[in-house]
Amino acid sequence: MIDLYPPELLTIFILLLVPIIAAFFLAIFNKDSIRTGVVCIASGIIILSSLFLAYLAWGNPLSIVMDSTHEMRTLLFFVEVILAGIIIALSLKYKKYLAFALGCIQLYLLLVLEMMYAEHVTVTTSFLVNELSIIMVLIIGIIGTLICVYALGYMKDYHHHHLEVKDRRPYFFALLFLFLTAMFGVVLSNNLLWVLGFWEVTTLCSFLLIGYTKTSEATDNAFRAVWMNILGGIAFTLAIIALLEIDPNGANLLSIENLINYPNMAALTIPSALIAFAGITKAAQMPFSTWLTGAMVAPTPVSALLHSSTMVKAGVYLLVVFAPIFSETYVGVALTFLGLFTFLVTAVLAISQSNAKKVLAYSTISNLGLITACAGVGTPEAVTAAILLIIFHAVAKALLFLCVGAVENKIGSKDIEDMDGLLVRLPLLASMMVIGICGMYLAPFGMLISKWTAIIAFLDSPFGWAFVTILAFGSAFTLFFWTKWLGKLFMRMNQPQAKHTHIHATEKIAIISIGALTLLCCVGFIAILTALINPYIARVYTTYSPLEGLVENNMLILLIMFVILAVLVAAAHYGSKAGHKIPPYLCGREVDSDGRFLGSLGVYKEAKSANYYMQDYFGEGVLLKSSWVISLIIIIMMFVMGVFGVMI
């Protein structure tokens, strides 16, 4: 039997099945030692298999043909129907009629697709493992599993602190692993029908995980997430139907491989607009941002998973895969404007938030906006930028979420205002947080390099001047909200270390590994670019020569910056701290040894200062509604352009 399956297919099976098997065991056994064992073993297997698959496919992408495609398809169809059934039943139970109605429409469309179209469809290539899927597999396989490992320690503390929440850890961990299977399915399948199946599984998993605490807020937010994502699912199903209508034989257009090489791009504007819409909902772009900001009611590992390696990354993955179809169409231009608009508005909104998880959520949406914009531009440079953004964002954002979660369990707050002096109170977590924050926006770290590539890509496209203008303002806002958070960590460092600094070993392993990965990705970005991204781009865009100037001209200076930073950090750690330590300057007031000042009534008082949040200008109440209107108009424009098939 083994002879029948080549190693790459076996590895894919391992990636798809091991998480399911792990989920099964995790659901049955509710004992800490067994849970730890299962999670660690499964994570180890998944990480090794991801690396092995990357090794197999590196340099020569694999198109894998499977025998039993029909059975797989039938299986996925049943899964989809069951999922839709679960969502419909739950929305009835909780009286959420919008989700119910959309669920019914989705079910109807699935049946139509299955009964009327799918019968004749044959896609020969089942799995496609190219450089882009390798990158995604590595992100899901390494970061996703590390988040699951982190959850082991985190959930113990979580239930210790939140006695009101019923402990349903077996259910929780089973869902986390199921999520990984679904994500592997999305990024490895070549057949769009399969992608749709796995796509729906991610919707259900995120829905159930967001509602984990079963509070009324969690339930509401879970249903908001589900109706928005079902809307995307409906668009995806319609896109498949539209593709089948264009070419009733189906064989060509349902295969991602063939679709992006389809000669007549102008015929594809309607399905591409629908696909874009599906991607937008999953990537939480405006006006669908509220499902992702609402998702933070769930325990932190869920947020980390949704934001960094799964769910939203499925949305942008789809957009990046379809990027060649968006190039030179006005659908793509509209998509770019929507992405950039989201980038700008959510960066502004992030300024007004003091809840760390909410700042992270808005920053995620903002970065996804940039990725969406790059996919919309669809040129080789833009896709390069998009893939770089996906990688760097995944590592840095996972790190930040894990840090915020661990800090919350220690200091009992996730408010940035409570994080002053964290560098001395919780040195390890705060240092990792600093790495994460720097990784999100500062030179010479990754996100900035990606943004740089994006600027170059935008400038070469039509409307480039408008794209760059929005990017310039968005970057300024991004700089503002990250720096003031970073500053908080450095403030009031005259405090003692926190009492409970003990961190679970699993949390520590996950945080330090991802922290190291963040640095490694930044230092090794040239390797990522030349080994993975450039070959992918060269395969998709045959006439393109990679961005060499960018690398050669500036690598030396980036290295110098890295060295300067490293020396400064070392100096801060080991350098001489000799000198006269004076109390902080408080306008000539008398100050005691703890840095408190002598008040007018003769009492020593703590001098406190808070960051600027500018609620009057940048608050959610001020900006959200109008942004919904604007983004809806852009989406409508996108569909109009799609229907008329306008090309540039």
Place this chain on the structure above:
Amino acid sequence: MNLIMAVIGALAFLILAPILGGLLFGVDRVLTARMQSRRGPPLLQPFYDLGKLWHKEKAFTNPVEMILTTGYLILIALSGAILFSGGDLLLVIFSLALAHTFLILAAYAANAPYSTVGAERELIGVMVSEPILILLAAGFFMITGSFLASDIFAETTPAILCLPGVFLALFAVLTLKLRKSPFDISTSHHAHQELVKGVTSSFSGKTLAKVEIAHWYETIIFLGLMFLFFAGAPVLGVIVIIIAFLLEILFDNLFPRVTWQMTTKSLWIVTLLLGVGNIAVIGMLEALRSGFI
């Protein structure tokens, strides 16, 4: 040959910029005094001040601030070295932002509310000037096809002809960067109260001296960016920069009470109208020429 020129440019900047920057501020103080009918300090006063600061006792509220201000100085110097060696403009801009982050963190680390307020306002200053800097790089790229300062400077037609709006927006930001207006933003030259000195209110001795040198470097960087607009007409460039500098001093004395809110609003209006307007016109002309629209 190119490499040698680049190294010479970088070294010349690193050595000459503080001297030139210090002299400029000496001139500034003399002229300001004359405008206010005072005698004013000698021309070399900034250097005397620096020398005095350098020999002060090493004192700090938080040892981290020494490292952070050193980082600020080194990175500002690096930004200038990149610019004057003909490097990538975007890299110059990003490096400047990184440098300012260090200064802001140093102020946050001082444990005192005044320096925190200063840090926040400095941050607002960085936020306000960031878009125009990126637009400047974008504008140069649109007309020359390169982000490299050396390529831009090798052009024979001065960029000012195509980018007058961007130039004026940069001139407006210069007011902020020379620490002239607003008067209540961090480290303003008008020391009336603690809030005004903001970022530097907790620094002393060498720490403060480093911030001062970095400031001289930064001034030369901005004047250098202005000079880029006059590739092919260097004499005109020098004259315009001298006039611009004198105008800044005049404006400073005419409008001594501009607050940071006013600055933010007015600078962004200028950026949007002049900077973005300028880029939009060039972009649309380009689109028309290549037949996109």
